Amino acid sequence: MARFRLLLRNELRLFRTAVPIHAVALLQPTILYLLMSTILVHPTFEMNVAWPTTEAGDRLLEAMSHVGSPIGLPYIEPVIVPFDGGPVARQVVVVEDQGGHPVAVQHFGLIDSNLVKNYRNRLTAAGLRLWNEALDGRAVSVEERAWLPHDMPYNIYFGMALLPMTVFVAASFLGAILVAQEFEFQTILEYRLAPLSPAWILAARLTRLLLLALLSAVILSVVVGLRSDAWPDLPWLVVLILVPVALIAGCLGMLAGLLLRRSIPAFLVGLVASFAGWVMGSGFGLAAGFGGWYERLSRLTPFTHAVELIFPRYFGAVIGRPALSVAYLLLVSAAMLVLTAVAYRWRVVRQA
């Protein structure tokens, strides 16, 4: 164990050979989360409404504030603003009287069609509510029968689904670049001639990658918790679930470094694998929710399995087939370890 501790200590000291890369690997997904959760992923929209001057306008304003999930957050936060008929920043709702009929006119600024849809749907929901009230409940009623007993806020889901991505980024980036750098700086010769068993060397390096990857996940989960007040019920279990993901990523990064022997191409492999895996692997929504080829493809990545295993820790409900996901992660980890050991032997230990 003394040797392993020394190897691990040396591995951690190598942090100094790539400080910026470590910073990127450890913090990039957390920064991504902070940005995305600020600009995109919140169900409650602020909707500007011109000061109501009619009873219909007052009623619409009241209806807007009731639009939302019965088991979650409201979808509209009305903000009353002055409106003089000029250009608008994003969107303004003005209730006008046109020929004796109240009309909610939605003025849009320079926003994309997706935002237009979001604003329009919310206003339509408020209008539908008014219509139903006017007909004394005899119009169309909308019921929500959710799979979960509570709403699943997207900013929490997004943060949770980033956890496998952050460990993947950290382990694959660092694994790829550090190994490739050994070839570029020719320090690989130290390993090539070392009488020590490669198993020790690989174990120390993978442990280092694992520790840094889990550190990045801890940083992200703390930020998600502080921002959304969402904390996993069993944090240690989340860490345990992320261990095979980090191993797979670390092995992938090391394989890229060993096979390509150049930092930039190896880094790109880690980058592409991380982001492609994240996008395909339930990064923006549960794979089961998309179905079809996306779900099938998604289940080939470790991300979806990790997300489905972590999901209960944040939302309290088991999804997917946990046993299958555990088996997948363990088998792929083992396979990647074997591949990495073979590649190490081929590229480093083997006599040319």
Added chain:
Amino acid sequence: MARTKGQQAGSVLGGATGTPAVSVSRVTRRFSDLVAVDELSFEVRPGEIFGLLGPNGAGKTTTIHLITGLLRRDGGEVQVLGSDPETDARRVRQQIGYVPQETNVYLDLSAVDNLWHHAALYCQELSGVARRMDDLLHLVDLWDRRKDPVGAFSGGMKRRLALARALLHDPELILFDEPTLGVDVQARHVLWEHVRSQQAEGKTFIISTNDMAEADALCERVLIIDHGRAIALNCPEALKADLGRDIVTLRTSPTVQDPARLFGGLGVQAISRTEPDQLRLEVRDAESIVGALLARVTADHRLESVRIARPTLDDVFLHYTGRALRE
């Protein structure tokens, strides 16, 4: 314990005694169509500083890589401290230290951290490593800079650190590829002293170099290699002596009128007058007769100048290959 160069050379050439530290026998290594090492044979004695001398591309580094086991041979036999580096790689690697041509240290780590990195990979016992590390840092004069990042070191300091690192696991054989490549003159001599001091501790060195002065100053025996083939093997002095003669140039006043009579019986092989007052004498061994030559000249003449020119290893290389070492 310490041996002088002359003593060591004499014992090495005096006859085969004991098991060689390294035995290379009819070894061949090809890279596609290029034969980098061609039926190469030599032996290195324990405690010897052995030089591989040749121009760039002669096969020196390939030979070293074959000895370390980094490369596989296409034919022949190699024994390193009694083991085959191909089939018993781990055993061989525990007993050798290698300082490669490119100083492959971690520039962002300190000297101490570099040594700890090496210790984890190479030292069988970790208990005495810290003490040995301190000793080696003192030995190579890096103690005061031990905590500084190696990136701030000069070329000579990096080479000294690389040497200390190669010695850390106390190997019996050290392979030193181009020890002073890119190192300034002062640092070269410091490095040579470190090598000699380690030889005095009983270490065996194989040094690859294309620097004649280095081979001449450091090595007890030199194997001259060209195109992967062994050209000549002997101690530097003997290699030069094998060329046959030294040149003694004398300038006198007045001019020696009859040099054949004046120098008769001293073993002068040829005499020519290159200037009216200057004679060029070809002798077998200038060192042994220069005293007698001068005694005869100064009896009746005033000696203005005397110059003895001895063959260099470059002359040796030129003699055997027909081209200069650095061509």
